[in-house]
Amino acid sequence: MSRPGNRADWADDEEFDDPSALPAQQITTNKDGTKTVVSYRFNDDGKKVKVTRRIKTTVVREHVNPQVAERKTWAKFGLEKGHIAGPSFDTTSVGENIIFRPSVNWKAQAAEAEKTGGEKGSIKDQLRDKKVKCRICSGEHFTARCPFKDTMAPVDEGGAEGGEGGEDAEGGLGTGGGSYVPPHMRKGAAAGGERMAGKYEKDDLATLRVTNVSELAEEQEVRDLFERFGRVTRVFLARDRETQRAKGFAFISFADRSDAQLACDKMDGFGYRHLILRVEFAKRTT
Amino acid sequence: MRPILLSGHERSLNQIKFNRDGDLLFSVAKDKIVCAWWSANGERLGTYTGHLGAIWTVDVSPNTVLLATGSADNSVRLWNVKTGECVKVWEFPTAVKRVEFTPDGSRLLAVTEKRMGFLGTIVVLDINYDDDLTNQAEEPSLRITCTESKATVAGWSYLSQYIIAGHEDGSVSQYDGKTGEQLESVQAHEFDHQINDLQFSLDRTHFLTASKDKSAKLISARNLAIMKTYVADTPLNSASITPKKDYVILGGGQAAMDVTTTSARQGKFEARFYHKVFEDEIGRVKGHFGPLNTIQVHPAGTAYASGGEDGYVRVHHFDKPYFDFMYEVEREQLRR
Numbered sequence: 374m375s376r377p378g379n380r381a382d383w384a385d386d387e388e389f390d391d392p393s394a395l396p397a398q399q400i401t402t403n404k405d406g407t408k409t410v411v412s413y414r415f416n417d418d419g420k421k422v423k424v425t426r427r428i429k430t431t432v433v434r435e436h437v438n439p440q441v442a443e444r445k446t447w448a449k450f451g452l453e454k455g456h457i458a459g460p461s462f463d464t465t466s467v468g469e470n471i472i473f474r475p476s477v478n479w480k481a482q483a484a485e486a487e488k489t490g491g492e493k494g495s496i497k498d499q500l501r502d503k504k505v506k507c508r509i510c511s512g513e514h515f516t517a518r519c520p521f522k523d524t525m526a527p528v529d530e531g532g533a534e535g536g537e538g539g540e541d542a543e544g545g546l547g548t549g550g551g552s553y554v555p556p557h558m559r560k561g562a563a564a565g566g567e568r569m570a571g572k573y574e575k576d577d578l579a580t581l582r583v584t585n586v587s588e589l590a591e592e593q594e595v596r597d598l599f600e601r602f603g604r605v606t607r608v609f610l611a612r613d614r615e616t617q618r619a620k621g622f623a624f625i626s627f628a629d630r631s632d633a634q635l636a637c638d639k640m641d642g643f644g645y646r647h648l649i650l651r652v653e654f655a656k657r658t659t
Numbered sequence: 660m661r662p663i664l665l666s667g668h669e670r671s672l673n674q675i676k677f678n679r680d681g682d683l684l685f686s687v688a689k690d691k692i693v694c695a696w697w698s699a700n701g702e703r704l705g706t707y708t709g710h711l712g713a714i715w716t717v718d719v720s721p722n723t724v725l726l727a728t729g730s731a732d733n734s735v736r737l738w739n740v741k742t743g744e745c746v747k748v749w750e751f752p753t754a755v756k757r758v759e760f761t762p763d764g765s766r767l768l769a770v771t772e773k774r775m776g777f778l779g780t781i782v783v784l785d786i787n788y789d790d791d792l793t794n795q796a797e798e799p800s801l802r803i804t805c806t807e808s809k810a811t812v813a814g815w816s817y818l819s820q821y822i823i824a825g826h827e828d829g830s831v832s833q834y835d836g837k838t839g840e841q842l843e844s845v846q847a848h849e850f851d852h853q854i855n856d857l858q859f860s861l862d863r864t865h866f867l868t869a870s871k872d873k874s875a876k877l878i879s880a881r882n883l884a885i886m887k888t889y890v891a892d893t894p895l896n897s898a899s900i901t902p903k904k905d906y907v908i909l910g911g912g913q914a915a916m917d918v919t920t921t922s923a924r925q926g927k928f929e930a931r932f933y934h935k936v937f938e939d940e941i942g943r944v945k946g947h948f949g950p951l952n953t954i955q956v957h958p959a960g961t962a963y964a965s966g967g968e969d970g971y972v973r974v975h976h977f978d979k980p981y982f983d984f985m986y987e988v989e990r991e992q993l994r995r
Contacts, residue, residue, distance in 0.1 A: 451707060453706065461703065468663070
């Protein structure tokens with residue numbers, strides 16, 4: 374109230390328009406049971422912002438034994454003493470989804486899946502019926518042992534050999550041509566052998582690489598920053614081994630790719646601790 | 660299903676236990692602390708500290724008031740579940756490998772190791788639930804000495820009538836729960852293959868043993884008749900009977916000392932599900948990086964947890980396909 378003294382009438386109060394005052398919050402109940410809350414606030418630049426929120430309330434009622442309900446109120450103790458409610462990230466995490474379907478002939482199905490997946494163990498099976506075939510004379514020996522090795526050039530693979538033969542000569546290589554293909558890029562190993570990091574393999578698609586992170590950043594802070602966009606499964610903040618300071622980049626894995634996309638769009642260019650973050654999708658390491 | 664990973668321990672797990680309502684999960688490992696977790700979300704309720712050695716075993720009283728642990732520091736400790744305080748310590752001459760409360764919680768058995776000239780024993784301690792929990796009897800009310808082969812695991816049958824013990828030589832014996840007199844003994848598993856785990860069904864009329872001889876057996880508590888045999892391709896460390904659905908879950912894997920010489924695949928570090936009646940293997944759940952040391956099923960049959968040599972506890976809440984699975988004959992019977 375900038376003019377408290379010379380106000381004429383209390384009725385004028387309605388007309389009185391103070392540019393610095395905010396309209397009151399409005400709450401309307403929609404037909405479908407949701408509530409719409411419209412509120413106003415000033416943002417950092419001093420501009421008025423209208424915030425509209427739709428809230429749906431669901432009551433989940435659960436019947437438990439009174440003893441169980443009583444236990445829910447227990448305070449934490451021991452190493453957990455004083456910690457806030459809810460699972461802590463250093464002791465509890467959620468693993469990768471496991472598909473578990475009991476079935477009578479699961480062994481056959483597992484073998485099938487392995488075959489199609491082409492994992493390490495089954496390469497042997499794949500090659501079981503195949504015979505060694507010389508590329509020079511098509512005899513049953515390795516090319517290197519061919520008696521015509523010095524006298525004849527290898528036959529053209531694409532044309533001379535038909536169907537099955539072509540596959541044969543490749544010997545499980547993913548690409549044609551004679552060049553060397555590292556084992557993990559061969560066709561047979563497309564599913565990837567076993568890696569210790571296998572845990573994170575599948576999340577790769579929903580992993581963001583954040584660069585230009587402040588040296589003083591904390592993992593929890595970064596997590597909080599990104600958790601607004603969806604469930605974060607992993608935060609990795611690179612630190613210097615000696616000084617324990619952040620190295621300037623971090624990886625954030627989301628449970629859901631769409632959340633990651635949203636976070637990528639919103640957080641790219643976000644100012645955090647005096648630095649502008651750069652956020653992009655992490656590239657798969659090869 | 661997405662498992663919840665609990666990483667509160669720094670060393671390999673030895674035993675995990677749900678309380679009777681299934682809302683809490685207790686885990687013990689070689690790292691001297693006991694952890695209590697909420698089974699629904701994996702939140703840690705607290706830790707119980709005080710043991711001076713690896714903890715081999717844990718059990719919680721049926722009313723979730725007291726927690727008993729047995730450790731390599733030659734003691735059995737009794738804890739107040741709610742506050743985490745140690746209320747009683749019993750000292751023994753050797754390490755304690757297994758503790759278990761009676762179904763009514765009035766007594767506790769403890770299996771002690773055979774070592775340093777002491778024979779393996781099973782002792783029974785009376786438990787008191789007065790306001791002052793520290794007021795516990797000092798001396799055991801019963802002591803059974805295993806002269807032939809030491810007991811490795813033991814438990815109470817229905818109504819605490821018998822004490823059932825699994826031995827190092829692969830035999831299972833039945834003692835009277837009151838007098839400690841040996842009533843029966845059968846060579847359930849191959850000779851000289853230790854029994855690593857013995858878990859009862861919910862009504863305690865039968866139990867499942869897991870042995871180093873790569874098999875698990877379902878045995879009647881009344882007369883020790885072997886009812887079913889589940890054959891695996893790896894030494895078993897733990898086996899549990901699932902309520903609600905007729906399955907059993909077996910866990911094992913190569914001995915921990917041989918693990919580094921093989922890959923995770925050949926190590927067979929999977930939980931194996933068998934049908935309890937038909938003895939067929941119906942599925943496996945992967946996840947651990949080391950052998951599974953202990954498996955427990957939620958008393959309501961809605962979840963199971965496994966603890967491994969890798970130091971993780973994984974809590975799996977079953978989803979729909981688990982409950983839907985039925986054999987053709989079961990379905991037919993349902994239709995009738």
